[in-house]
Amino acid sequence: MPSDIRYPLATHYQERLRSASGLPFENVSMENVLGNHLSARDLGISSDTLVMQAEIAGEAGYLQLSANLLRAAELVRMPDDVLLRVYTALRPRRSTYPELIGLADELENRYEATLVSEMVREAAEVYRGRDLLMGDSQEEKPT
């Protein structure tokens, strides 16, 4: 992590920015769009950039936002359909406890998403205690 990062990156760091695919920022150009040289990932934010933004947010005192951006950095490498699958799995009563633990393992092993998988494991524990796993009845839930 360069220690000289300054906000906004578009002004102070542009020449070193790369997109999610590793494409240098300057190559995200109209010329390349029209030449059919760009994919969706070429227009995505990179993990490195999210980590830099997380550091900027943290230094300014926005600690929770910073943590969110670090989780986001892990999700960059995750395909869209996996993102949607994880989100659905975390919604109330969509998953069993073992399914959530399995999902956490998958995120950690396949995508090195340590922070996100920690969060999924935590959700599994909390959901178990609050009847939010698949098969739990809505009616028995304490109010």
Added chain:
Amino acid sequence: MMSQSSRFAAREKRPINRDTFISEWPEAGLIIVGSPNDPSPSIAIGNGRITEMDGRNEAEFDLIDRFIASRAIDIDVARTAMSTDSLELARMTVDMNVSRVEVARLIAGCSPAKLVEVLSRLNVVEMMMALQKMRLRRSPANQAHVTNRKETPALLAADAAEAALRGFAEVETTVGVSRYAPLNAIAVLVGSQTGRGGVLTQCSVEEELGLRIALKGFTSYAETLSVYGTERTFVDGDDTPWSKAFLASAYASRGVKIRFTSGSGSEALMAHSEGKSMLYLEARSLLIAKASGSQGVQNGSISLIALVMSLPRGLWGVLAENLLAAMLGLELASGNDALSSHSDIRKGAKLMLQFLPGTDLITSGYSLIPKIDNMFGGGNFDSDDLDDWYALQRDMIVDGGIRPVREDEVLAVREEAARAIQAVFRQLDLPAITDDEVERAVTAYDSDDMPDRDRGADVIAADALMAGESSAIDVIKALSSSGFHESSQRVLEMQRQRITGDYLQPSAIFDEEFAVRSVLNDPNDYAGPGTGYRVLDEQRWPAIQDLPFVRNPRDLVPPSREAPLFIEQRNALAGSGTEVVIAVGPAFGSELQATISGWPHRDVITALINGIEEAGVAARIVKVYHSADCAFIGHAAAKLSGCGIGIGIQSKGTTVIHSKRLAPLNNLELFSMAPSLSLESYRAIGHNAASYALGRPVAPVPITIDNTARLRLIVRTTVMHLIETGRIQESKAPVEIEVRKV
């Protein structure tokens, strides 16, 4: 029961009495603050974590307690914050000498119940002071709503372009039929970037669909990630804090800004308030938003505002929750979106709570389209109210986030946007937008003015678009290949900004040069008079005051180009016998030749003379130069009259019947409301003056009272009097005059 009093009956018909007002019902959560079921503030810390919060032990934590306790509250300052007297914290929040950052540092250590206790010590004026200091971004901004019942794309694009031109930083659209979402998102994206570069756009739909649209690059932010203050409400909303937090990270991982939605009333509406007050539950909601890593929220009750405003302290509570968001370091988009009242007075007063202190986005959002086309629940302020908004900005030296525009500019960007979306639909093989649709979208009032589209074909195409690989790249290409190079470049620039991540930081918007403006590079530095965002010091002030409907006062009353009405003779001499002298003001019949009501001076003088002569009395006219004051003009006439009765008339038409036996500022009859005077009135005035001259009993001339006349004409009155006063020659004696023959 019918009212016996006619005044009570009249009030019952007023708009305010169509609003519902109820008493508190704490068990149902219908209470703004201070429910008997609200807990008292407490925090216990053990082993580096919170083991008790607001009277509840860790083992009893529900989903929300657990999420807040582990993520939202800064344990390092919790002891200090919780042991600081709430009144002291309240005073620090208001005190201009305590910085925003210092307040936020301590507030970060407070439990939900503690936050409510702090807010409870403040009144609305103190909260407005506090909000002025605590809002994140220095420059205020505003958000627009752009929707229509027909979901017709040319109109959506045209309206988004107009919103952008007017300076809205964000444009939010939504759907009637959710399958339309990608089409509406594209229309608003293309339209807004055609109007002005750098506008953020979103499409409010179900969470998963919203994410999928953002993944395609059709939107640049998402706002409707709703959070709630009780577990049951949260789960009924088909989410948990963990799923919501994941969603926040998912959006950020694609470079998309998010803002959570909270706001009083939802728990009561969904019947799961647990008997807690709305403000306490909102404090919990805001802490969830913060704990999830959302950079901001929209709150202020949003769509349930009418429920909140039915209760005592409703608007106090709305401002309290707005302020709390800012105190927690969250970007604040402060409601004022859904219809809040039938009463314009109440709506306008409500708005002032956010408009005057300024928030990051004063509404969330402002209905750029007529209410009838607003798919969000009304549009508290809509396209018809824009000029009111501009006038308020100008009146109070407040930047309400938008700039005035001329009609020709509006029409030009509307047409460009409608043509651009037509081209994009054509290139993406979406159902054609006809030239007729484009043309009508430019000048339409609402979607009734638009031809019907084949909605079946639209949604099938939308489904295919969602299922396929098309993305913002295809939109950029379509615009470029159709010659819309500027729009194309701007849509690309919005994508490029995603790569930088700069607008993921708190309270970020873009200016028209795509320069990001957030709390990090445009922090609110308010610290009392002379600091913070001061409109008069900003480049926007000239635009804010120069409204298209502002008129140059010098042009309000153009000088007369007609030949003078009178031929001047010798200096006027004192008369003898029974006569009425009419004295006119210095500009009468020369620089000015009509009264404020538009009566030609020639006709007025004729009417006065006719009235006098009908009574068998002689009339004589003179022009007074030494005064423009009606009383002195009239008194001069009376002093010249052989029997001491005169009429004085100013150019604007104000008239007096005077007697030389009275003091100048006294009178026999005064007609100060010139706008109410007809030619018949002037005739009657002449007749009465003649009757005084003859010593007959006189019934005063009846006059109509029009209390709106001053409102309508005070500016013209001032200008006319200024012209008359400009003709004064103090040393010049009254001159005998006669009316020039036509």
